[in-house]
Amino acid sequence: MWKALASNAITFLIVILFLLGGLILWGQSQYNAAGPLDQPICLRVPSGSNMSRVSKDLVAQGAVSNGRIFRVGADYTDKTQELKAGSYLIPTHASMAQITDIVTRGGASTCGTEIVYRVGVTRSTVQLRALDPATSRYVEQASYLPGEDAVPAELTEALDSGDVRFRVALAEGVTSWQVVESLNAIEVMIGEVTEIPAEGSLAPDSYEISRGADRAELIARMQRAQQVILAAAWAERAEDLPVKTPEEALILASLIEKETGVAEERRQVASVFVNRLRQGIKLQTDPTVIYGITKGQGVLGRGLRQSELRRETPWNTYVIPALPPTPIANPGRASIEAALNPDTTEFIFFVADGTGGHAFAVTLAEHNANVAKWRAIEAERAKQPD
Template sequence: MWRAVASNALTFFILLLIVAAGLLAWGRQAYTGPGPLVQAVCFKVERGASLSQVSRALEDQGAVSDARIFRIGAEYSDKGGLLKFGSYLIQPGSSMAEVIDQLTAGGQSTCGREVNFRISVATTDVVLRELDATTNRYVEVVKFDPAAEAVPAEYVEASTADDMRWRITVAEGVTSWQVVEGLKRADFLDGKIEGVPPEGALAPDSYEVDRGADRAALIAEMTERQARIVADLWASRAADLPYDTPEAAMVMASIVEKETGVAEERGRVASVFVNRLRQGMKLQTDPTVIYGITKGEGVLGRGLRQSELRRETPYNTYVIDGLPPGPIANPGRAAIEAALNPETTDFLYFVADGTGGHAFAATLEAHNENVAKWREIEAQQKAAEPAVEGN
């Protein structure tokens, strides 16, 4: 009898082990296998939330199939107590293991709302936008000019959120003065900037910052990033350029940046000015004349006068020979690369072609033909403008 009992107990124990092994294998598969999400979701880990709360919220949003398995797996992998506050974009099919890795990695939030403070040549604006998890694209919520408009209520309310992301975007071609003045208006930054950095020293780019970040530290980061770009591209520059220092190359890069906003034209525009320098021709470029007038402090807002084109200043390239004494803006990486590796052409002239780009020419005769075509386009555009009625 006892033998039969022992045999039955052993059989039952083996069955329990088999069931336990099966449950363990099923749980492991559920934890590491593809998750149930069909569309991406933006999931927020509240500050101070427990693993149990997060597990249930994930199950409610359909990000995990079973809150208990997620919790057990997180604790088993020693990540249950490592949850980081923030908003996370969870991709379709993410496994529970991938989700817990994401929620414990920390760093900047990967979804939710973001403030993008944009400093461009003509304007400075603030854009509050929100990531649409289904399209993985940001949708604009509100936009305003911090210098000219009242701060919208949507921005005031949203900017207090703990998981808000903050970004400073500096466009190519802005001057150092414009960057400094723009950063002064960024109400989420702290600290003062002592003086205006040298022209050309700041890297136009997008910078993620924390609320309360120091303005001077951000300027230092921009300066360091630009120095790295210049050093990297200078090392692979073309041979026989008509300038032999990085400083002179940056002057050329800033001119290229201001002359064209068409990416594929930069190398061609650079070739025109390089060819002119090699032949001893004056550069004759309007942006340098404008910089001599404004000193980089804002935009001119009107056309150049003949008297200004004739006046001798260090930046009037219709009068002086060679390059002006310094950059006229902060060029981006592409413009610097164009200045250091220009296209090989015989072009000496260019003029707007009516499409946003330019028509290039190797001879004055061909250039004059291009200018005549542009004048026709200008006249047609002016004729097509609606008439303004008087009061």
Template sequence: MWRSIASNGISLLIVLTLLLGGAIIYGKREYRAEGPLSEAICVRVAPGETMRGVSADLQEQGAVKSGALMRVGAEYTEKADDLKAGAFLVPARSSMADIVGLVTRGGASTCGTEIVYRVGVRSSDVLVRELDPATSRFIERAKFVPGEGDAPQAYTDVKAQSDTRFRVAMAEGVTSWQVVQVLKAADVLSGDVATVPAEGSLAPDSYEVLKGDSRESVLERMAAQQSLRLQAAWESRADDLPFDTPEEALIMASIIEKETGVPDERGMVASVFENRLRRGMRLQTDPTVIYGITKGEGILDRGLRRSELDRATPYNTYQIDGMPPTPIANPGRASIEAAVNPEVSDYVYFVADGSGGHAFAETLEQHNANVAKWRQIEQNGANQ
């Protein structure tokens, strides 16, 4: 009798062991299997939230089949206590294992709301936007110019959210003074700016910042980035440049940046100016004259006067030989690379061609013909 009971007990134990093993295998497979999401969603994890709450929310949204199984999987992989606050983009068909990895990995939020402090050449603003996870496109919530009236309520609300990201976006060709003005208006940053950084020393780019970051630390990041870009470009420079130092290359790059907004033209514009330097011709470029007037503080919203073109200043390249003493803006990577590796040409003139680009010429006769065409285009536009 006891032998029969023992035999039955062993059989039951074997069956239970097999069932448990099967359940574990099934659970592991389901934990790593493709999920039910048909399109991406944004998952927000509040500070102090638990894996139980997050998994229940995900089950309710149809992102996982079983919140309980997700919790078990997170505990089995020892990630249940590693939740990070933030907003995370969960792609379609993500497995439970994928989602647990996203919400426990940490780092910057990958979706949700974002405030961008934008430094532009002609104007600067603050943009409040939110990522639409289904399309991976941003939806504008608010946009305003700092200092012009009260900030919209959307800005105040979004700024207070724990998962909001903050960014400073610096356009190519802006001046250091313009950057500092925007940083001063960014009320999520701290501290003062002792001095405006040297012109040209800041790298145009998009910089993620955190609440409480100092303004000086952001400027230091921008300067370090520009230094690296300039160093890399200078090390791969062409052999026959008409200048001798990286600092002079930066001046040339800033002129190129201000002379053309057409990316494909940068190398040819660089060729014109560097051919002029080789031939001992003056650069004769309006942006340098304008910088001599504004000192980079704001824009000159009018044409240059004859008296300004005739006045001898360190930045008036109609009156001085060679380049101005400093850059006239903060050039981007492409303009720096064009300055040290220009196109090869015999062009020494260029003028607008009416398409947004320029017509280039090797001789004054060709240039005058191009100028006449441009003046005709201007006249036709004025008559319309």
């Protein structure tokens, strides 16, 4: 009898172990299988949250089919205690394992709301944006011009919520003075910047910052980024250029940056300046005259006068026979690369063509004809009602 009972108990135990093993294998397959999510979602993990709350949110949003399996899987992989607060983009059909990795990996949030401080050439703006998970594109919620507009209520609410990312975005061609003025006005940063960085030394780009970020440290990041860009472009430069140092290349790049916003013609503009430098022809570019007047402190806001074109300043390339002594703005990567690898052309002239780009010419006669066309376009536009 006892043998029969022992035999039955062993059999029962084997069955239980077999079922338990099958259950574990099934749970593992569920944990690693593609999830039910048909559209991406933005999952917010508040500070102080836990895997139990996260699992309930995921179930409610249709990202996981079983919250218990999600929690057990996270615990089994020793990730339960590694949960990071933030807002995370959960892609379609993400497995529970993938979601666990996303919310425990840390680093910058990948979705949600962000405030972007845009430092532009003519104006600076503050923009509130939110990521649309369905398109993975940021959508503007509100914006304003500092010093001109009232701060929108939506932006104030986002600042007070504590659940928002911050970003500083520098446009190509901004001056160092404009950058410092804008950074000193950002209320979530600390440490006033009193010294203007060298013109051209800041890399135009988008920089993520945190609340309480130090302004001087951000300036240093921008400078390091520009040094890396310039060094890489200098290492790949064309041969026999009339610029002999990385500093001269940066000056030339700033002229290219201020002369055109059309990406496709940067290397053509560069070729004009390079050809002129090789032939000893004055560069005669208006942005250098403007910089001699403003020193990069704001926008001139009007056309240049003939007396200003003739006035001697260190930057006026209608007067000086070479490159100005410093950059006249902070050029972006594309302009730096164009300066060091220009197109091979015979162009020595260019003028606006009315489309936002320029008409290029080899001879003065061709250039004069292009200028006449541009003046006719200007005259026609002047007749149009505002």
